[in-house]
Amino acid sequence: MERLVKWVLRHRWTVDLPLYAVFLFLAPNWFGDEPWPTRAIPMLLLLPLLLRRRFPRTVAVVIIAGAAAVYFNDIWAYDRGRTDLAMAVVLFNLVKLRHRWFAATIAAAIVVLDVQWVSLYAPEAENPTFTMLGILPLHIAAWALAEFFRAREQLTAEEEKRDDAQTRAAVAEERTRIARELHDVLAHSISVIVLNAEGAKLARHREPEAVDRTLDTIVRTGRDALAELRRLLEVLHAGQAARSPQPTLAELRELVDQSGRDVTLDVSGDPGPLPASAALQAYRIVQEALTNMIKHAPADATGRVGVAFEPPEVRIEVTNTGGHAPPAPALPSSGRGLTGMRQRVEMYHGELSTGPLPDGGYRVCATLVVRP
Template sequence: MRKHRWTVDLPLYAVFVFLAPNWVGPASWPVRAIPMLFLLPLLVRRRFPRTVTSLVLAGALVTYSTEIWAYDRGRAELGMAVVLFTLVQRGDRRSAALTTAAILALDVVWGFRWGPFTQNPTLTIVGIVPLHFAAWALGEFFRAKAQLTAEEEKRDEAQTRAAVAEERTRIARELHDVLAHSMSVIVLNAEGAKLARHRDPDAVDRTLDTIVHTGRDALAELRRLLEVLHAGQAARSPQPTLAGLRELVDQSGRDVTLDVTGDPGALPASAALQAYRIVQEALTNMIKHAPADATGRVGVAYQPPEVRIEVTNTGGHAQPAPTLPSSGRGLTGMRQRVEMYHGELTTGPLPDGGYRVRASLVVGP
């Protein structure tokens, strides 16, 4: 309805068309139905509210000036109430106030000209005021509701940005440790090569190869570190690797099988760390949301130049797990880790009621 708001107006237009006519005189039906044409601008009232308001007020003035149409007042008053509602809803209170004054003036003109021919002239003027009062009040209500919705969307967007920033900082800290380790390896091997250059030249060559390999990895990690905007002091605890996946699966307390193919040891340290974290987040989601008897599978395949990760769980037959507090950052963190390695992340439910997380990390050139 938000994309096609005109559909909401269809019942209103139906009222305009089928409202019982109150025309007098011998004129033909097409002539009597001309006031309906004055309401056609309402179809574009959201796009041109002030112009439509002027046209509807002008149509009402013409209607109230002609005896054939003057007593078909309900249609005109309803059209003016609609444009008044539109102006208030858009926050154009100045135009709404002028429109209200014009409506009251038209009602007074109608009352003095045609009211004496009714049973109660005063009631014909005063009795229509609640309609326009309700139109103003409804406009204020829907405007306040729209503002509240916009504020909630801004708040959700701010929370999402904060979660992304926090996750990027966490990833940067982890990469900081990997980079620091690489620098330590380079320095230690350089010192060792310096001491062994006279006793074992072959060892020096092997050491230099290690330094070159480690240095290249360190440069790659440094680029990624800059990409995720390192902030704050790095954590000091050692970071996990894919070698710890078995322990991670055992700690889940669920029936989860682990299938690792390829040589994870050939992965850069930061890529292995990000793969571990993705599996960790996926298992955490399983523990939080899957039934107690749900089974799972963790598959990690190293197929240069990519690492492919797939974590699935079945729907189970037990009662769904009770809702646990969630920060909403699990998928955000996984998405950040995948984007850092220019990979892909897909998540979603399975036909049997389970869930699947599938990710890829591009670690090769």
């Protein structure tokens, strides 16, 4: 059914078929002294209606001129039904296409022509006023129907624009989410890989056994990063259904161990009722904070990750000390880390505070408000 409606809207001539059938039904009076081609001439005056959508004003003027010619001719004068219907059609067309002022002029011309017809051909009727006004409901209905269809089309267009805007917003939101996920996965994993590779390079002569442990960390981190990237690619290809499984708070211990730094983990409270989406945001915040520590803190800096479940809030605090070793070589920064954390916190109406500590370290404190 929907396909049929769309096809009809693309081929408007199919809608006109019933109208043309009515015009043929209202055929002229074939009986009289004049030859039938002469009596059929008013039907030729209706041909401009075929072009009314393309040239609405021109066709309206031609139809009004043809109606005047019909009403002033004794042979065609009683062909009033088809002529008034043609004038109602052009009036409908003008209003629907938003040519209201021009339509008002045409409506005035229609009234003048009807008054002229009554004065010429029905002056002796019992009720000439009724004869004149009896045709007006046709034109009033044409105007009203045009207003209705115009308002309906406008509403449909606005709904399509709104749906299109919502679709674009959803796409933009999804792109932002995926970009944020990619940043968190790659920034953390590649930072761990680079720093461990540099450490292995320095220790290959002094502590060969440490090199093996470091290479194991690099391999494990690389595999985890690939697994995360596969999840994100599944989201791109399969949509919403592919978003699970995702990292959860239960994997925090592995995340802390993966950092390669002396970091303690302190988790309190029951994370059981926590929604999966909130758990993912908390995990990503911890991941980004550890990434910043790996990138910017000295090699001997220690850290602490604290996660407290205090319904309806989740409190996250990640700190690191200043350390005393020379700073590690600076790693490239995208500048999106703190922005991404702030966006995650805003999703759950929480708060984020970051800043340096007196001993030269750094502190990240975030709160997620998880309402039932």
